[in-house]
Amino acid sequence: MKPTSLSGENSLYLDDLQPGQRFYSRSIGISADDIMAFAAQFDPQPFHLDAQAATASIFQGLVASGWHTAALTMRLLVDGGLPIANGAIGTGGEISWPRPTRPGDILSVESEILEVRASRSKPDRGIVTVKSETRNQRGESVQSMIAKLLVLRRA
Numbered sequence: 001m002k003p004t005s006l007s008g009e010n011s012l013y014l015d016d017l018q019p020g021q022r023f024y025s026r027s028i029g030i031s032a033d034d035i036m037a038f039a040a041q042f043d044p045q046p047f048h049l050d051a052q053a054a055t056a057s058i059f060q061g062l063v064a065s066g067w068h069t070a071a072l073t074m075r076l077l078v079d080g081g082l083p084i085a086n087g088a089i090g091t092g093g094e095i096s097w098p099r100p101t102r103p104g105d106i107l108s109v110e111s112e113i114l115e116v117r118a119s120r121s122k123p124d125r126g127i128v129t130v131k132s133e134t135r136n137q138r139g140e141s142v143q144s145m146i147a148k149l150l151v152l153r154r155a
Contacts, residue, residue, distance in 0.1 A: 010080075010083050011083050011084065011085035011086075012083055012084055012085060012151075013085050013151065013152055013153055013154045014116065014118065014125065014126040014128065014151045014152060014153045014154075015153055015154055017113050017116050017128055017151065018113060018116060019113055019114060019115060019116060020112070020113065021112070021113040022110060022111065022112050022113075023081055023082050023083070023110070023111045023112075024081065024108070024109070024110055024111075025076035025077065025079065025080065025081025025082075025108050025109040025110075025111075026076065026079060026080065026081070026108065027106050027107065027108040027137075028072055028075065028076060028106070028107055028108075029104070029105070029106045029107075030064060030068075030072065030101060030103065030104070030105050030106075030107065031103055031104070032051065032062055032103035034064075034068075034103075035048060035062060035063070035064045035065075035068065035101075035103060036048065036049055036050075036062075038064070038065060038067075038068040038071070039064075039065055039068070042065065042067060042068070043065035043067055043068070045065075047059050047062065047063055048062070048063065048064065048065050048068075050062075059100055061102065062102065062103055063100035063101060063102055064100065064101035064102070064105075066095075066097040066143070068101070069097060069101045069107070069134060069142055069143045070095065070143065070145075072101075072107055072134075073107070073109055073132065073134045073143055073145065074088075076107070076108065076109045076134075077109060077111065077132065081108075081109045081111060081132075082109075082111045082130065082132070084128075084149060084151055085151075085152060086152055088147075088149050089149060089150040089151075090147050090148070090149060090150075091127065091148045091149065091150050092147070092148045093145060093146055093147035093148055094145065094146050095143065095144070095145045096143070096144050096145075097142060097143050097144075098141050098142070098143075098144060099140055099141065099142055100142065101136065101142045101143075102136075105136040105137060105142070106136065106137040107134055107135065107136060107142065108134070108135060109132050109133065109134050109135075110132070110133050110135070111130050111131065111132040111133075112130065112131050112132075113128060113129075113130055114129040114130065114131055114146070115127075115128065115129040116128050116129075117129075118153075123153070124152060124153050125150055125151065125152050125153060126150075126151055126153065127148050127149065127150060127151070128148070128149045128151045129146065129147070129148050129149075130146070130147050130149060131144070131145070131146050132144075132145045132146075132147065133145075
């Protein structure tokens with residue numbers, strides 16, 4: 001996977017953003033092997049690591065860690081789903097996982113700019129509030145995030 005340039009010609013600055021704008025990512029699939037590999041390293045709980053144990057859990061089957069879903073969401077945003085110049089620099093936010101991500105799911109992200117606020121003390125930047133909804137191939141939300149991002153103005 002080739003990373004997207006963070007300062008390319010399609011990158012957006014604070015001055016380019018306004019409430020109501022929407023951005024759409026490409027799609028990415030997730031397999032059982034992906035789920036178990038991520039979990040082994042970062043979230044080693046039985047319902048992420050073992051299909052049989054997961055069947056006996058409240059999930060009734062193998063599911064991805066919410067943090068795995070968050071990491072995939074970030075990848076999709078950085079790869080062009082939210083083309084912020086100089087990167088998406090988070091300053092805080094809220095995240096929820098209304099339903100689990102499962103093997104075979106194909107995820108994509110839709111982001112909406114909620115608020116754009118220029119900094120009073122640092123005129124070269126501002127804070128942008130963005131809502132990003134990660135959905136599976138059935139259009140079901142698997143992650144909802146509202147993030148505050150530090151975004152630079154054009155030089």
